[in-house]
Amino acid sequence: MMATMTHEKGLTLVRTFYQQEDVLLIARSLLGKVIVTEIDGELTSGYILETEAYAGIKDRASHAFGGRRTARTETMYGRGGTSYVYLCYGIHCLFNVVTNVEGTPHAVLVRALRPLHGIEVMRKRRAPNRFTTHGPGTLSQALGIRMEHNATDLVNGNIRIEDHGVVVPSKAVIISPRIGVDYAGADSLLPYRFRIASSHASLLPLTGKSVE
DNA sequence: ATACCGATTAACT
DNA sequence: GTTAATCGGTATA
Numbered sequence: 426m427m428a429t430m431t432h433e434k435g436l437t438l439v440r441t442f443y444q445q446e447d448v449l450l451i452a453r454s455l456l457g458k459v460i461v462t463e464i465d466g467e468l469t470s471g472y473i474l475e476t477e478a479y480a481g482i483k484d485r486a487s488h489a490f491g492g493r494r495t496a497r498t499e500t501m502y503g504r505g506g507t508s509y510v511y512l513c514y515g516i517h518c519l520f521n522v523v524t525n526v527e528g529t530p531h532a533v534l535v536r537a538l539r540p541l542h543g544i545e546v547m548r549k550r551r552a553p554n555r556f557t558t559h560g561p562g563t564l565s566q567a568l569g570i571r572m573e574h575n576a577t578d579l580v581n582g583n584i585r586i587e588d589h590g591v592v593v594p595s596k597a598v599i600i601s602p603r604i605g606v607d608y609a610g611a612d613s614l615l616p617y618r619f620r621i622a623s624s625h626a627s628l629l630p631l632t633g634k635s636v637e
Numbered sequence: 638a639t640a641c642c643g644a645t646t647a648a649c650t
Numbered sequence: 651g652t653t654a655a656t657c658g659g660t661a662t663a
């Protein structure tokens with residue numbers, strides 16, 4: 426409750442949203458929603474432009490394929506509405522949303538963002554003149570998300586996702602295979618990647634009441 | 638203990 | 651189109 430007192434507009438997504446069974450539906454639904462972080466005393470937020478679904482134990486591209494359960498993947502087995510942050514290529518902290526109920530390790534990788542609040546903070550977190558929030562690594566960097574933010578509660582924690590009432594029409598959504606999962610064989614071709622076409626992304630409202 | 642690999646990025650040609 | 655950077659995760663022994 427306390428953590429959400431500063432937000433004046435937009436509804437923080439509730440537990441039941443994250444606990445829906447269909448991870449593809451959740452990945453699609455997250456397009457146009459707003460990620461908000463309150464990290465290091467800075468508030469930053471942005472519209473979700475791109476996601477990928479990872480469908481648990483039967484998905485060869487998922488860390489949890491085959492029911493693999495290790496210190497790293499343990500977070501994925503938690504309840505929906507928890508963050509799963511892991512280190513990729515030794516450099517990048519990738520932010521995922523755990524979905525489904527406890528024991529079912531589904532997740533959605535958030536891959537691109539359109540900045541809304543705290544743009545100067547995001548710019549500062551990145552190298553000068555290299556500001557971008559397209560790509561899962563740069564997105565986390567801009568939002569201040571680090572490994573210590575793994576297993577954060579997205580319903581009551583310092584990372585949350587809000588619905589600002591933006592409607593993303595089907596014709597604005599491009600569905601394609603996921604990136605960087607060639608090792609997954611046939612599953613690498615599954616249409617689990619969702620993104621808002623750039624022509625529509627520019628229509629997302631940047632005006633409105635400040636959440637500062 | 639050792640070896641291989643990766644849900645990426647940036648800087649190249 | 652190519653490739654180096656970089657280090658924890660994971661499997662193997």
